[in-house]
Amino acid sequence: MNFAFLSNNAFLKAPPVSDATPFAVAGVAWDGSVTNRPGARFGPRAVREASHMLCDATHPHFDTSPLGQLGDAGDLALPNTSLVAMREAMMPLAEALIRRHHMAWIGGDHSITLPLLRAYKAWFGRPLAVIHFDAHCDTWQDHFGEPSGHGTWVYEAIQEGLVQRECMVQLGIRSAGTRDAREYVQDQGGLIFTARALRGLESPGQLAPVLRAIRARMAAHGHPPLYLSLDIDCLDPAFAPGTGTPEPAGMSSAQVASVLEELADLNFVGMDCVEVAPAYDHAELTSNAAANFVWTYLSGRVAATRSRAA
Numbered sequence: 001m002n003f004a005f006l007s008n009n010a011f012l013k014a015p016p017v018s019d020a021t022p023f024a025v026a027g028v029a030w031d032g033s034v035t036n037r038p039g040a041r042f043g044p045r046a047v048r049e050a051s052h053m054l055c056d057a058t059h060p061h062f063d064t065s066p067l068g069q070l071g072d073a074g075d076l077a078l079p080n081t082s083l084v085a086m087r088e089a090m091m092p093l094a095e096a097l098i099r100r101h102h103m104a105w106i107g108g109d110h111s112i113t114l115p116l117l118r119a120y121k122a123w124f125g126r127p128l129a130v131i132h133f134d135a136h137c138d139t140w141q142d143h144f145g146e147p148s149g150h151g152t153w154v155y156e157a158i159q160e161g162l163v164q165r166e167c168m169v170q171l172g173i174r175s176a177g178t179r180d181a182r183e184y185v186q187d188q189g190g191l192i193f194t195a196r197a198l199r200g201l202e203s204p205g206q207l208a209p210v211l212r213a214i215r216a217r218m219a220a221h222g223h224p225p226l227y228l229s230l231d232i233d234c235l236d237p238a239f240a241p242g243t244g245t246p247e248p249a250g251m252s253s254a255q256v257a258s259v260l261e262e263l264a265d266l267n268f269v270g271m272d273c274v275e276v277a278p279a280y281d282h283a284e285l286t287s288n289a290a291a292n293f294v295w296t297y298l299s300g301r302v303a304a305t306r307s308r309a310a
């Protein structure tokens with residue numbers, strides 16, 4: 001099975017995954033659960049392509065490069081139409097990679113995060129903390145007549161006990177939605193920083209109260225294994241037009257970068273970057289932003305490992 005949209009390039013031109021690559025990237029080229037514009041199945045290929053501009057991949061903030069420790073596992077071979085069949089097929093593939101590598105997953109639509117969290121919970125034997133960037137709360141309990149989709153995973157993950165509720169943190173939320181959906185995470189004990197609450201806070205200094213609150217929350221709960229789920233539509237469409245459900249008045253690339261860089265020492269165990277739909281992109285803005293965030297995350301992990309060893 002080899003669909004035309006699967007990638008034949010590699011993130012940062014990294015070699016294939018092996019025992020010599022503690023970090024790995026894998027694509028999940030699935031977009032069968034989108035509610036508006038389809039096309040995120042082409043995300044992995046576009047994000048990898050964009051990553052090639054990063055050359056030696058030495059990150060200017062961390063002064064380190066993931067290259068040398070990073071492998072690319074390619075795109076997971078998955079069924080193409082059924083959400084249930086996709087998730088079933090994905091679990092053993094994800095588990096095998098999680099056991100051997102610190103993973104960055106490139107979507108695909110956001111429905112891939114639920115099976116990933118199931119795999120992480122099984123591996124760690126405990127619920128995870130999650131930092132979730134998104135324009136959408138993804139706490140809807142009905143997906144246009146279906147029980148599950150790309151806008152339900154937060155609700156499902158909390159209901160299933162995959163997430164430690166107090167350590168569920170959302171940033172950038174701003175889409176239409178009723179109060180019970182929009183504020184569900186907060187009602188469950190978690191933290192929400194809406195796009196409106198984050199307006200004008202872009203530098204590390206401006207974001208200090210937000211960063212402090214997130215750190216305090218993780219510390220208060222003993223720093224559970226922390227997962228980053230980054231929906232590229234957290235960004236304003238000016239920064240990321242190439243996505244299925246764009247929402248104006250969103251975050252800036254610099255704002256997201258500040259958060260990722262400043263929190264890089266937290267106990268991250270994996271990440272995904274989802275919802276890049278290249279057909280709606282302009283000048284590769286969106287895939288460049290996604291590649292940059294995945295690279296920043298991986299560079300931060302390498303830097304954190306280095307400082308722990310020192």
Ligand SMILES: [Mn+2]
Pocket residue numbers: 134135136231233234245275
């Ligand atoms: Mn979204």
